[in-house]
Amino acid sequence: MKSVAKATNSIKSIQSLKKMTDKELFLYYTNNRNIEIRNELVNRNLYIAEILSKKFINKGIDYEDIYQVASLGLIYAIERFDVNKGFEFSSFATPTIIGEIKKHFRDKGWSIRVPRRIQELSKRINGAKTVLHQKLQRSPLIKDIAEYLECTEEEIIEAMEASQVYTPKSLDLTYDNDGEDKDIQLMDLIGQTDKNFDFIENKDFLDKTVEKLNEVERKVLKDRFFKNKTQMQVADELQVSQMTVSRMEKKIIEKFRKELSKSLD
Template sequence: MTVETVERNRLETCLPAEPLPQPLLPGDPSTMSLGEVREMTDVLFARLRGLEEGTREYSYVRNTLVELNMGLVRHAASRFTHRSESMDDIVQVGVVGLIKAINRFEPERGLEFVTYALPTVSGEIKRHFRDTSWSVHVPRRLQELRIELARASEALHGELGREPSTPELAARMGVPAADVVQAQIAANAYTAGTLETPGSDEDDHSLHDRLGKVEPALETIENILSLKHTVAALSERERTILHLRFVEELTQTQIGQRIGVSQMQVSRLLTNILATLRQALVA
């Protein structure tokens, strides 16, 4: 399920079952001036305070506040256009932050809603990227340390004219060198590569094509080499029994007829031979 679907479902649960007869907005919010939006927001919050939470009217007024302040969400989302995620998904996450701001806003404190809501919306979008952008999950402390590391590296590179060393980075960040190393390792988990990426401009073969593969018969070869001396130490009859059973694939009865013994004797001989070979493998 996409972010857009999740947030659309969340908004739909707040909408009234049937439209209220009178629209609360005088026109299209996108054509209203900033002053008109702020004035209408104050009016809607005053009306919201007089309604019981959970009622159809309360949900309708709150959703009108969301619609009225979508410009604020789009403004906050525009700061993240450099991200690979689609703008529609970022806006949907911002709507969640806007709803949280509406639910928590207290007009009696004298603070403008825009001043209160913008950090809440931006924080929700940042939290979304923090929780979903990393290819491999790492602790939040290392995520924040990676950002500090990037800033320190850029600053020191400009001052020194070269790549800074780990001790220099640790001194600039005020953390142990071990933490710098951890942050450098964590940075590798931010994005994930693909085994289908070509090796170079001249080589069209992917990394997947160049990776070694486990040879299925490798273990068999190792076992044969390990048992070579043990088999050589067997008697000629024992080696003949092994050959007839596992190379020519004769039955115990057929082996007995070939070497002139009973099937029961062949069974006992095979059991002893295999026990000897098994012991040589685990020794």
């Protein structure tokens, strides 16, 4: 309490804030929420936001944007920090700031990861568009951008197409259907998985597994599961007991189970 009182009495000017320790500032801010105290704490600890922001350079979002988000995370940390718990503020602030940065990446980052060179070229293209639009007094063509950036037109097109994955598009997005009464939705243009794929995969698995059965096992499999013969009928044809046929069935099923397990590994 004496420290709090001392800190309170010392808040008379900006110069007096400079002389206070971080602990004194936090003690005072916890009890009084003085905006000048918070600003001083932010200024003293901005280096933390700067260091953490640099870890996310060249990740698809401009450094300035990341730094702003990190600075906001720093303010959140200052608001929540309790100096009485004995933690170092930097240790407390770091996970809060990184959490805010990662949240920003989830909301604003590339929804599909593309090569860094494409991301960097995409940013350069955006800048070139602004410069060329002012210089040419019209929207720049692909050729104009390529010449300005000293790239090929194919590279410009590749980067511009890749930039479309920066944010996902809604499946409800509609397109004009060339004069038709009804517009087309994006979901109508997306291909569907061919149902025959599963059939082909299953058939291939069955064929390979059947090849590993002996002649008697193949007959039991065919008669029991394709011709729907009873165990007694199969047993009479093979001149064995019904119990033998039952055991053979279990053995065949076990072989299929093992082969299926191998195919899934």
